[in-house]
């Protein structure tokens with residue numbers, strides 16, 4: 001079986017963390033007898049510098065014909081003054097929209113060996129954190145029209161539009177329900193229905209959809225309360241379903257609870273069944289530490305695991321990658337972002353962390369395929 005993977009290293013630490021994920025992919029190839037044809041393409045600031053466009057047409061065309069896209073990160077201080085539509089982030093928003101990647105899955109777990117990294121006290125964590133944020137990714141305030149700036153009576157104004165159609169809500173609700181079904185079957189839909197018309201429709205449509213998933217327990221929560229409940233008692237949550245901006249904010253909060261942005265993977269999909277998705281770490285391009293072998297490649301490696309499971313039909317390979325990551329952490333290896341204050345730490349750089357995980361794949365493979 002051959003899979004075509006487009007690799008978009010992007011900016012800052014993107015290229016170095018992605019290189020480690022590729023190392024792990026090559027180890028998977030050896031142990032699982034599958035073949036990956038990789039094609040690299042430009043996105044973000046790197047693409048703007050080379051081609052004057054943060055999402056060149058060749059990149060988009062390559063992604064359209066791929067089985068999956070593995071992305072690093074976008075964001076480059078060199079374009080701070082570039083027009084809004086030329087900034088690296090514009091490339092990311094466009095690729096999401098163009099590929100129809102409306103379903104963003106952001107799992108957040110606290111690794112048992114890293115519990116002391118959480119911003120929460122252990123008694124707040126209870127049995128730990130194991131939740132999934134299902135964020136709508138191609139609608140809401142990010143894309144609603146009209147959006148822009150003008151002047152009225154000499155006064156400058158700026159506006160965005162929060163807009164969702166019932167179809168957009170229904171399809172992401174189905175992804176949320178389906179994801180919950182594979183976990184603890186508890187879905188909490190997060191909105192601001194006490195204030196926003198969009199949220200009232202959101203709640204109505206989510207309610208209409210629940211009939212298709214009678215085995216999933218559904219609740220609703222206002223977003224402000226949810227932000228509070230996440231730090232008070234995170235273990236009450238299994239799957240959080242929410243719109244684009246709320247999901248952006250809440251998923252950073254879950255990252256702080258998990259302990260480091262350097263650990264969280266994500267998948268952006270165009271349907272509930274996986275299919276050709278885009279996989280990227282939740283973290284950004286961290287230009288301040290780029291090129292110094294200091295970045296944590298684990299979020300990228302765990303994004304690769306999601307890709308193997310959801311777009312390549314290789315759940316055993318995905319499990320082997322996760323096992324290899326857990327084992328490496330268990331043995332005390334840490335990049336600097338997750339090293340602080342932990343006893344028995346063996347500090348490593350980005351490349352060594354990648355070597356360690358890749359080196360453990362063969363062993364994890366023989367265990368998962370047993």
Ligand code: IPM
Pocket residue numbers: 089092093248
């Ligand atoms: C994210 C990021 C992006 C977003 C930015 C870089 C446009 O914060 O993926 O969470 O807001 O979606």
Ligand code: MG
Pocket residue numbers: 248249252
């Ligand atoms: Mg964000």
